[in-house]
Amino acid sequence: MLIGNSHSLRFNKQMQSIKNKDIAIIGGGILGLATAKALQQHASRSVRHPLSLVVLEAEPQLGCHQTSHNSGVIHSGLYYRPGSLKAKNCAQGREAMYRFCAEHQIAYERCGKIVVATSPEQILALDELECRGIANGLKGLKRIVGEALTDIEPHVAGCAGLWIPETGIVDFREVAERFSQELQALGGTIKTGFQVNQIQEQQGLFILSNGQEEMCAKHLINCGGLYSDRIAALCGLDSRLHIIPFRGEYYKLVKAKEHLVRHLIYPVPDPRFPFLGVHFTRMIHGGIEAGPNAVLAFKRAGYQRNSFSLKDTASMLSYGGFWRMNRKYWRMGLDEFHRSLSKRAFVHALQALIPTLTEDDIERQGAGVRAQAVDTEGRLIDDFRILEKSRMIHVLNAPSPAATASISIGETIAHMAIRNFGLQ
Numbered sequence: 001m002l003i004g005n006s007h008s009l010r011f012n013k014q015m016q017s018i019k020n021k022d023i024a025i026i027g028g029g030i031l032g033l034a035t036a037k038a039l040q041q042h043a044s045r046s047v048r049h050p051l052s053l054v055v056l057e058a059e060p061q062l063g064c065h066q067t068s069h070n071s072g073v074i075h076s077g078l079y080y081r082p083g084s085l086k087a088k089n090c091a092q093g094r095e096a097m098y099r100f101c102a103e104h105q106i107a108y109e110r111c112g113k114i115v116v117a118t119s120p121e122q123i124l125a126l127d128e129l130e131c132r133g134i135a136n137g138l139k140g141l142k143r144i145v146g147e148a149l150t151d152i153e154p155h156v157a158g159c160a161g162l163w164i165p166e167t168g169i170v171d172f173r174e175v176a177e178r179f180s181q182e183l184q185a186l187g188g189t190i191k192t193g194f195q196v197n198q199i200q201e202q203q204g205l206f207i208l209s210n211g212q213e214e215m216c217a218k219h220l221i222n223c224g225g226l227y228s229d230r231i232a233a234l235c236g237l238d239s240r241l242h243i244i245p246f247r248g249e250y251y252k253l254v255k256a257k258e259h260l261v262r263h264l265i266y267p268v269p270d271p272r273f274p275f276l277g278v279h280f281t282r283m284i285h286g287g288i289e290a291g292p293n294a295v296l297a298f299k300r301a302g303y304q305r306n307s308f309s310l311k312d313t314a315s316m317l318s319y320g321g322f323w324r325m326n327r328k329y330w331r332m333g334l335d336e337f338h339r340s341l342s343k344r345a346f347v348h349a350l351q352a353l354i355p356t357l358t359e360d361d362i363e364r365q366g367a368g369v370r371a372q373a374v375d376t377e378g379r380l381i382d383d384f385r386i387l388e389k390s391r392m393i394h395v396l397n398a399p400s401p402a403a404t405a406s407i408s409i410g411e412t413i414a415h416m417a418i419r420n421f422g423l424q
């Protein structure tokens, strides 16, 4: 009896140390893992502050959502407003990503991409992109005209192009997997299959529950991707942002037509819209993808065209910002639905870049769902949005190029946390 009591006391203490953490990070995608790794690296250098940290992931595996459903492009930083969080973190994150992949033997290629103006009306927008690229410090940016365009991409038709040699390709799921290994080697813990659906604050601790089990932490970081707004709401925050899911559907080129694409081929994007337009992407493990489009989705983590969630749809329809967004973008929205339903329309968009492409040359591939924050005025938030509150940090908007920029964003959040959580 006595032995049993002291054993259970010891067991309870052990359980407490497992379940009481300094920091809980919600979300085991590439951002949650990059942030956890950066914090744990800081702690390993600091004698004064040993750190206990846990990453809580709802799914049985890490990186199941945006991290593994994307184009796999290491973006250069061409498109973003100079001085924005995207511009800064993309440039730093891109080089950090290349270094990380080289150090950890992760397959990648700095293969370069071309942005093609397909009509004279797009030349002005191409000029603006070039200026942005220069302002953002891109190296080797080159204007391409005439035959030089087909020297790079023989099957492309266009009046001018912009060659960006710093763009590359990688498998971000592999990168996230390596982040998780590094994190655990440094002493960080990961708990998968733990969907946080309740958060309470008691005596300076956050109590996070999945309905069956509880975890406690002094500090909290929300990297919940498609559910980041709901996690913020569980913490009692009114972020005045709502995640609207946009599905991006891909086709792939049939093997016999892969020779049509040598690098990455992008159109000049519509500046009114945060998405880049359907493009051709070489994949690091072989094959060429075409897409993605950007279709309003009726389920946050729904990868099929008929995916539907009553909860997600109802919360979207009851958000005023959603209706204001529709008023601004209804025309583009309808075009995207059309391209989603009609292969012919999808091919038509791709033919602007490669006119010889036919419907038989592509077949359906998978899809990804973008977590796009929309404000109460219906604006699609373009830049990354990270909100700091007492003992909490919330990543409320982390669209593309957040995978490219993940190492830099992780370090940025870690610095915020060190200051905000008093870990100096």
Ligand SMILES: Cc1cc2nc3c(=O)[nH]c(=O)nc-3n(C[C@H](O)[C@H](O)[C@H](O)COP(=O)(O)OP(=O)(O)OC[C@H]3O[C@@H](n4cnc5c(N)ncnc54)[C@H](O)[C@@H]3O)c2cc1C
Pocket: 026, 027, 028, 029, 030, 031, 032, 056, 057, 058, 059, 062, 063, 064, 065, 066, 067, 068, 069, 070, 071, 072, 073, 074, 075, 194, 195, 196, 197, 223, 224, 225, 226, 227, 228, 231, 247, 248, 292, 367, 368, 369, 370, 371, 398, 399, 400, 401, 402, 403, 404, 405
């Ligand atoms: C179609 C598409 C193409 C893209 N292409 C590119 C590209 O080429 N290059 C690029 O740099 N970026 C690209 N992106 C963007 C990039 O993929 C994302 O910005 C990035 O993956 C975001 O990472 P994350 O960790 O924030 O989100 P996620 O990977 O979605 O991770 C969030 C995690 O939080 C977990 N979670 C959510 N709620 C809870 C909860 N309550 N409790 C516990 N866990 C929870 C989820 O299960 C998930 O694993 C693309 C995105 C899409 C959708």
